[in-house]
Amino acid sequence: MSAELRLLPWPGADGRRAYLATDDATGFVSRLADSIEAAQLDTGAEVLAHVRDLLEVPRATSGELRFAVRRLAECLDDALRVAESRGARLPTLDEKGDDDGPKLPAAAFE
Numbered sequence: 001m002s003a004e005l006r007l008l009p010w011p012g013a014d015g016r017r018a019y020l021a022t023d024d025a026t027g028f029v030s031r032l033a034d035s036i037e038a039a040q041l042d043t044g045a046e047v048l049a050h051v052r053d054l055l056e057v058p059r060a061t062s063g064e065l066r067f068a069v070r071r072l073a074e075c076l077d078d079a080l081r082v083a084e085s086r087g088a089r090l091p092t093l094d095e096k097g098d099d100d101g102p103k104l105p106a107a108a109f110e
């Protein structure tokens with residue numbers, strides 16, 4: 001099997017996209033990327049909860065709201081990268097057109 005390219009959840013040294021070429025989803029860097037993606041999504045959920053609370057504060061300042069929007073933008077950027085990376089790794093229909101549904105490993109549902 002040839003190595004697949006996986007979009008990593010962090011930028012490369014030059015600030016551009018970083019990829020991992022591997023056919024082993026259980027390798028150290030793959031597991032590290034999985035862990036960081038999970039942390040990014042958890043952080044996004046926490047920031048969203050804080051922003052929702054802030055929106056209920058009638059006297060929230062423009063500075064507070066601007067800070068919240070910046071954090072939300074960062075979290076959305078992370079979430080979109082995670083979605084792109086995970087979407088690229090989803091199995092596709094085989095050439096025969098058999099469609100028994102996606103064949104994901106059990107770990108994908110944890």
